[in-house]
Amino acid sequence: MSARKAASGDGPYPLPEGWKWVKLGEVADIIRKSLKPENMNGEEPYLGLDCIAPGGRIIRWTTTSVEEVISNKFTFTSNHVLMGKLRPYLGKIAAPDRGGVCSTDIIPLLPGAELEKVYLLHWLRTDVMVREANKVASGANLPRISPKAIAALDVPLPPLPEQRRIAEILDGVSTAIEAATLSIDSLADLASREYNIRFGQDPMVSFVEDISEEGKNRIRTGPFGSQLKKEEYSHSGISVLGLDNVVGNEFSWGKRRYIPEEKYESLKRYTVRPGDVLISIMATTGRCVVVPEGIPTSINTKHICAITVDQEKVIPEFLRATFLWNPSARSYLNRQTKGAIMSGLNMSIVKNMPVPVPSIGRQEEFVKFCRRIDIVAGYLKSRSSFLGELLNSLQSRAFRGEL
Numbered sequence: 001m002s003a004r005k006a007a008s009g010d011g012p013y014p015l016p017e018g019w020k021w022v023k024l025g026e027v028a029d030i031i032r033k034s035l036k037p038e039n040m041n042g043e044e045p046y047l048g049l050d051c052i053a054p055g056g057r058i059i060r061w062t063t064t065s066v067e068e069v070i071s072n073k074f075t076f077t078s079n080h081v082l083m084g085k086l087r088p089y090l091g092k093i094a095a096p097d098r099g100g101v102c103s104t105d106i107i108p109l110l111p112g113a114e115l116e117k118v119y120l121l122h123w124l125r126t127d128v129m130v131r132e133a134n135k136v137a138s139g140a141n142l143p144r145i146s147p148k149a150i151a152a153l154d155v156p157l158p159p160l161p162e163q164r165r166i167a168e169i170l171d172g173v174s175t176a177i178e179a180a181t182l183s184i185d186s187l188a189d190l191a192s193r194e195y196n197i198r199f200g201q202d203p204m205v206s207f208v209e210d211i212s213e214e215g216k217n218r219i220r221t222g223p224f225g226s227q228l229k230k231e232e233y234s235h236s237g238i239s240v241l242g243l244d245n246v247v248g249n250e251f252s253w254g255k256r257r258y259i260p261e262e263k264y265e266s267l268k269r270y271t272v273r274p275g276d277v278l279i280s281i282m283a284t285t286g287r288c289v290v291v292p293e294g295i296p297t298s299i300n301t302k303h304i305c306a307i308t309v310d311q312e313k314v315i316p317e318f319l320r321a322t323f324l325w326n327p328s329a330r331s332y333l334n335r336q337t338k339g340a341i342m343s344g345l346n347m348s349i350v351k352n353m354p355v356p357v358p359s360i361g362r363q364e365e366f367v368k369f370c371r372r373i374d375i376v377a378g379y380l381k382s383r384s385s386f387l388g389e390l391l392n393s394l395q396s397r398a399f400r401g402e403l
Helices: 117-124 127-136 147-151 159-199 318-324 327-337 346-353 360-396
Strands: 022-023 045-046 073-076 081-082 101-102 106-113 154-157 219-221 238-241 278-280 288-290 298-300 306-307
Touching: 073 106, 081 117, 106 117, 106 147, 117 154, 117 159, 127 147, 159 318, 159 360, 219 346, 278 318, 288 318, 298 306, 306 327, 306 346, 318 327, 318 360
Parallel strands: 045 101, 238 298
Antiparallel strands: 022 154, 073 101, 081 106, 219 306, 278 288, 278 306
């Protein structure tokens, strides 16, 4: 590969000789072929945004159960690359090994003859590409990128042999990341199985509202409408928690958001405290975390429901596990969202979710078991994070022709 650089053209940086910048729509088709519920049998291979693991190519396949076939789905083949179109899921990219149907929050891209599928996969997941996608995402509540905007995104295009060489190198690191991710998933499955062995047959004797702490604002969603406008956010001050803090079912900061302390004075009732259980009630609903100790003063947005539990009745980690893994609780939440125009829960639904209330001793034993799992998972996540940084470094060089 020649080290001599060509002019940058329309792209964001110069490319090596023999490479060119193209628009994605010039080298890939973006055709949203829709399948109606009446034409589905309920057993199609199905992918939603939560089926695509961030940071890797792992796909957790499921099927369109009869209960889920309530709206149109997009079809795709094994030749497609799938791209999440909602912020903050624009970095969720998948290269399926089979055809199926996907959520309409996912855009199927079909590479043409000039574009290698796996090369496109890795390009779409680069930081520079995700930033560009975020810039053109639009919409008030859940910004999303349109097919037209996707088609206008820039792609650095080397000859096909070079595309395949780059894809092979990046895939090597991706495979190691996938191995660590699969091990982490296995640990999560172990916790889920343990929950159901211990509590799966326990009667649902209470409701979320009954096991929450007494007093006002024990269960609350964040400020709505004019209470908190976009232009009132600031670069520092009181933290604001949203969907990206809970989407992985473990508390993480993601993109930091703040409001000024003077604005917080009018929104104190939405304060989130350590030990609170947070559940997502918009977009990817039912994601659940426990707020860790040591977080700074924070409030939650309207997309999150915060629950302050009565810890003499229920340990927060146990309630989180119930939201995620209890069959009766999951069935209840799924029934409540069925038929909605946009998948969503509300505070009343959360309050009325049935829950088991085993003895605190049984809950403590389970929580200790989960914390031991968390120690092992923490090591694997550190390894995965290191490999992710290595992959990002290689990607930044690969798509400049420097590998």
